[in-house]
Amino acid sequence: MDFMVDKPLLDRRYAAIGEKSPLFYDEPLHLVKGEGVWVYDSGGKKYLDAYNNVPHVGHCNPRVVQAVTDQLATFNSHTRYLHENLVSYVERLTSKFSDPLDMMILTCTGSEANEAALRLARNHTRAQGIIVTNCSYHGNTEAVAELGFAFMPEAKTTQRVLGFTPPCTYRMSDHDVSVEIYLQEIRQAITQFKERGIGLAGILLCPAFANEGLINSPPGFVRAAVDLVRAEGGLFIADEVQGGFGRTGKWWSHQWEDVVPDIVTLGKPMGNGYPLAGVVSSAELVNEFSEWGMYFNTFAGGPVACAAGAAVMDVIEQESLIDRAAEVGDYLAQKLRSLQGKHEIIGDVRHKGLIFAVELVTNRAEKTPATKEAGKIVNAMCREGVLISRIGTHDSVLKVRPPMVFEREHADLLIEKLDTCISEGGN
Ligand SMILES: Cc1ncc(COP(=O)(O)O)c(C=O)c1O
Structure with a gap:
């Protein structure tokens, strides 16, 4: 069944929240229902969701729905009362981190x-x-917008943030395989902060480099960057908003690096769509911060939010979703590499667990970004009933990041459709 753009709803949306509010696809989808890895549009057409990480344990996961519904029907409020849900959720979640990361501040969004x-x-x-990559996105509040070199205007004028080029093994020529030249940018940033008289507070990185095009940084790079920063008194903040909760085949994407962060931030998948996010750090840092200024966030960590979070953890553990992400991830990556053998346009395939980058190039030797082609393929995939997106500095990297209940049969369908869409040039 073909789908038609719901033009009246689109026009009302433009009038309500403006034409620039982002929408996926040339012909925006009107989705009305979700179940596991499937979503349905208003005309009843079914799509394989190979993109969304918010419905982490599957769209409308019955266990999460039940937990949220039960708690909503019992009691919900803010966090200035004692409640078992908050305490047991934080105890359980922090047990997944290395020492000394054992205290939390709960928030509603990754930006917060x-x-x-x-x-x-x-x-x-x-x-x-603060040092970040020069193609970063970490959220939308004023201070966080300063970190957003990908497309936030505040990043262009701030004095408090400097970006460095993250090394991508695919684009490194043999002579610069040494991470030294990239670390040099970090050294320069530290010097500049000193010259500006503001000093170094730390480095903030998504260890999966999700918004940077899911680049593979050379082994040891993250550790070396963090060592440099720590030697100058700065802290390492790991943004696990995209890479956390088993997405990469380990609980946390920083566990792929030989380093324990000082602060970790969490969000997106945490409540399976119920707003739940937070900061994990040591008791020393959290207590020091709370003594300096009280932190209160009305909706954060309420009984319903924590019920959602606990149900997500139940499903992850009971259905062994982290091992499954590693296993199905390897399976899909292998299939993507076979497609690479068939289609010249696939320059590189990168993945960790269930997060994939398929970098498209118009010329393999030159590695010329295939931006236009990537856009056409993403839209063609949608018409074929598979949702993916694209990222990277040239928007030429197909991004695949399905709910964690993605199985081999779903991977097979994705490959079949991608093969068709690439063969037809996205037409
Ligand atoms: C790596 C990363 N950090 C933080 C955020 C901000 O999260 P939120 O939209 O929940 O504020 C995002 C959102 O896309 C993100 O990708």
Whole structure:
């Protein structure tokens, strides 16, 4: 069944929230129902969701729905009362982190989590400067927008944030395989902060480099960057908003690196769509921050939010979704690499667990970004009933990041459709 754009609803949306509010696809979808890895549009057409990480344990997961519904029908409020849900959820979640990461601040969004993390780091170090990648996105509050070199205007004018080029093994020529030249940019940023008189508060990175095009950084790079920053008194903030909760085949994407962060931020998949996010750090940093200024966030960590979070963890553990992400992820990656053998346009395939980058190039030798082609293929995939998206500095990297209940049969369908769409040039 073909789908038609719901033009009246689109026009009402434009009038209600503006034409620039982002929408996926040339012909925007009107989705009305979800179940597991499937979503349905208003005309009844079914799509394989190979993109969304918010419905982490599957769209409308019955266990999460039940937990939220039961708690909503019992009691919901803010966190200035004792409640078992909050305490047991935080105890359970922090047990998944290495020492000394055993205390939390709960928030509603990833942006708020990063904002709180900045405040923790700046309060602890009494310094302001933060280093990020030069194609980063970490959220939308004013302070966090300063970190967003991908497309936030505040990043262009701030004095408190500097970006460095993240190394991608696919694009590194043999002579610069050494991480030294990239670390040099970090050294320069530290010097600049000193010259500006604001000092170094830390480095904030998504260890999966999800918004940077899911680049593979050379082994040891993240560790070396963090060592540099720590030697100058700065902290390491790991943004696990996309890479967390088993997505990469480990609980946390920083576990792929030989380093324990000082602060970790969480969000998106945490409540399976119920707003739930937070900051995990040491008791030392959290207590120091709370003594300096009270942190209160009305909706964060309420009984319903924590019920959602606990149900997500139940499903992850009981259905062994992290091992499954590793296993199905390897399976799909292998199939994508076979497609690479068939289609010249696939320059590189990268993945960790269930997060994939398929980098498209118009010329393999030159690695010329295939931006236009990527856009056409993403839209053609949608028409074929498979949802994916694209990222990277040139928007030429297909991004595949399905709910964690994605199985081999879903991977097979994705490959079949991608093969068709690439063969037909996205037409
Ligand atoms: C890596 C990363 N950090 C933080 C955020 C911000 O999260 P939120 O939209 O929940 O504020 C995002 C959102 O896309 C993100 O990708």
